Amino acid sequence: MSDSITLGANGELVVPRSPVIPIIVGDGVGPDLWAATRPILDGAAAKSGHGPIDWLEVPAGEIAHKTTGEYLPKSTLDALRQYRVSLKGPLGTPVGGGIRSLNVAIRKELDLYACIRPVEWTPGAPSPVKSPEKVNMVIFRENTEDVYAGLEWPAGSPEAEALIGFAGEKFGAKMRPGSAVGLKPMSEFGSKRLIRLAMKWALERQAPSLTLVHKGNIMKYTEGAFRAWGYELAEAEFGGQTVTEAASQPGDKRLIIKDRIADNMFMQTLLRPDEYSVLAMPNLNGDYLSDALAAQIGGLGMAPGANVGDGLAVFEATHGTAPKYAGQDKVNPCSLIFSGAFMLEYLGWADAAGLIRRAVAQTLADKIVTYDLARQMGGLPPVSTSAFGKAVVERL
Numbered sequence: 264m265s266d267s268i269t270l271g272a273n274g275e276l277v278v279p280r281s282p283v284i285p286i287i288v289g290d291g292v293g294p295d296l297w298a299a300t301r302p303i304l305d306g307a308a309a310k311s312g313h314g315p316i317d318w319l320e321v322p323a324g325e326i327a328h329k330t331t332g333e334y335l336p337k338s339t340l341d342a343l344r345q346y347r348v349s350l351k352g353p354l355g356t357p358v359g360g361g362i363r364s365l366n367v368a369i370r371k372e373l374d375l376y377a378c379i380r381p382v383e384w385t386p387g388a389p390s391p392v393k394s395p396e397k398v399n400m401v402i403f404r405e406n407t408e409d410v411y412a413g414l415e416w417p418a419g420s421p422e423a424e425a426l427i428g429f430a431g432e433k434f435g436a437k438m439r440p441g442s443a444v445g446l447k448p449m450s451e452f453g454s455k456r457l458i459r460l461a462m463k464w465a466l467e468r469q470a471p472s473l474t475l476v477h478k479g480n481i482m483k484y485t486e487g488a489f490r491a492w493g494y495e496l497a498e499a500e501f502g503g504q505t506v507t508e509a510a511s512q513p514g515d516k517r518l519i520i521k522d523r524i525a526d527n528m529f530m531q532t533l534l535r536p537d538e539y540s541v542l543a544m545p546n547l548n549g550d551y552l553s554d555a556l557a558a559q560i561g562g563l564g565m566a567p568g569a570n571v572g573d574g575l576a577v578f579e580a581t582h583g584t585a586p587k588y589a590g591q592d593k594v595n596p597c598s599l600i601f602s603g604a605f606m607l608e609y610l611g612w613a614d615a616a617g618l619i620r621r622a623v624a625q626t627l628a629d630k631i632v633t634y635d636l637a638r639q640m641g642g643l644p645p646v647s648t649s650a651f652g653k654a655v656v657e658r659l
Contacts, residue, residue, distance in 0.1 A: 265317030268347045268610075270574050276347070278610045283317045285342045289352025290324040291584025292594045292648075296352050299596040299652025303619060304603045306659045311615040313607075319346065324354040324365060335365055340372050349577045350606055352599060353584040366579070367413075370406045375570035375577060376453065377460050378404040380553040381605060385597075385620070387627030388561040389639035397537040398559050401470075403461035404549020406570060408453045409485075411546040415445035449485040449545060451492050458493045460571070461543040462501055465518050472508075475522040476544035476552065489545055490522050525552070532556055557581070564595035564635050567602040569609070578606040592647040595633040597623060600655065622658040626651065 266279040288297045301318070308314035321339040328334050334357050343349050354365040369375070380402040384395035392398070416422035423444040430436035438444070458475070465473045475494075479487030497505040497520045506517040521539075523531060525548045531539065532555065544552065557566035563582040570577045580598040588594050600623060608616040627636070630643055631654045637645035646654070 265315075267345065270347070274574060276574075276610065280313065281315055281317055282348070282610070283319050283346050284606075285319045285321045285339075285346050285349040287321055287323045287339070287349070287351035287354070288326070289580070289584065290326070290355040291353060291586040291589045292591075293324075293352030293354075293580075293584065295588075295590065295592055295594060295648045296580060296596045296599045299648045300599045300603055303600055303622070303652060303655050303659070304607065304615075306656050307604075307615040307618040307622075308607065308612065310618060310659055311612065313612050313615055321349075323351070323369075328357070335368055335372075340369070343369070343373060343577060344575065347575055348606060348610065350599075350603055351577055351579045353580050353582060355584045355586070367411065369577060370570050373570075373572055373575050373577070374407070375572040375575060376406050377457050377571045378402075378406045378549060378553075379464075379569045379571055380404065380549075380556075380581065381567055382553070382556040382560060384560040385565060385627060386624050388565055389636055390559055390561060391639075392533065392559050394536075395559055398532070398556065400532070400536070400539055400556060401464065401541050402549055402553045402556065403457060403464070403541065403543040404553060405453060405457040405544070405546050407546075408449050409546035410445055410447050411550075412446070412448055414448065415443065418443040447482070447485050449489060451488070454489045454492045454545075455496050458496050458543045459500065461541055462497065462505070462518070465541040466501065466504055470518065470540040472519040472521055472539065473505075473541045473543060474528070474539055475520070476525050476528045476542050476548050477522065478525045478548070480524055486525075486545060486548075493522070493543065494520065528552065529555060532559070553581070561639070562595075562635060563598060564633070565597050565601070567598060567605045569602065569605055576606075576609060578602045578609070592649050593634060593645075594648055595635045596648050596652055600652075618659050619655070622655045625658045626654045629654070 265281040265283050268282050269277045271277050288294055321342045323335050323339050327336055356364050383399045418441055426444045427438045475490050477486040477490045479490045505520050508519055508521045511519045557563050566581045568579050568581040604616040604619040633651050634645035637643040
């Protein structure tokens with residue numbers, strides 16, 4: 264009998280044997296991805312003694328708009344809240360209307376303040392770097408603040424002109440008339456709760472280091488504050504378990520807290536990736552760096568992701584809807600497959616997640632790949648989305 268995931272007395276997930284898990288199939292290639300992914304998740308759960316999962320399909324995106332007139336129905340948000348852990352395919356950005364991004368809207372409505380992107384190379388996957396096996400990092404990206412807060416006004420608008428005038432009169436800040444204007448809010452509360460989650464993750468998994476990635480050398484009072492708040496948090500709440508990079512000694516078993524300027528971090532991930540494990544950063548930095556790291560392991564089609572809050576999580580494919588390939592049974596389903604595996608691990612079903620990752624690795628080792636990987640592997644004959652999914656199921 265299926266049941267809802269609940270929270271225990273200490274805020275931990277209580278997962279029934281057969282949980283109800285909402286699924287947003289998504290737009291564009293979403294149906295193709297889900298058709299290939301579901302048998303893999305169900306098969307891994309069954310083979311490891313879990314489940315069955317009671318999938319609850321909830322509408323969002325184009326499908327929801329056609330049937331309800333809304334891109335993100337309240338009933339869908341209610342289901343994501345009620346059942347706590349969900350999975351979703353890619354959603355398109357509505358043309359017109361008041362929603363900038365459905366993905367951002369879901370994060371804001373549910374206060375999913377941490378975007379978590381594990382980036383680890385799967386043996387057999389193509390890579391543009393010489394040693395992709397050294398890439399094994401987890402990005403914690405703040406999801407609610409920074410320039411993604413949506414506080415911007417178009418050039419020449421009354422709001423922009425008023426802000427330009429106010430800033431000039433009150434603070435002597437000079438901006439060209441007719442400029443577009445945006446605000447970059449970053450709070451101690453928002454920064455610390457993101458960094459706290461990253462530190463707990465790192466400590467629970469005995470990661471060697473946590474790196475604060477910022478542009479505080481230029482944006483001293485926003486991103487510089489993010490860095491400072493991170494060090495404050497480490498000392499105040501995790502003092503006995505953490506140590507700064509400057510104070511650490513060889514063989515130190517404590518979590519080493521580092522910080523890197525964002526542009527330098529891009530170089531570090533290419534030249535010295537094995538020196539980094541958990542990365543915590545503001546919103547825009549996280550958007551850039553998660554895609555750059557994904558390129559090192561074969562592309563966004565190989566990258567899982569999750570948006571996590573307090574007692575709520577939505578796992579998702581990290582790429583777009585690829586509408587020109589919709590219904591063609593062509594695209595790589597690994598992002599959704601790996602996001603599903605990440606979700607199972609989050610539920611405490613690490614054995615099922617391990618089965619999936621090993622099965623995908625064996626499929627790639629057998630040179631069974633979709634077109635995006637095939638073109639990086641010397642022109643191998645590609646297989647369809649569904650054929651790739653079946654091959655993974657056979658190797659579970």
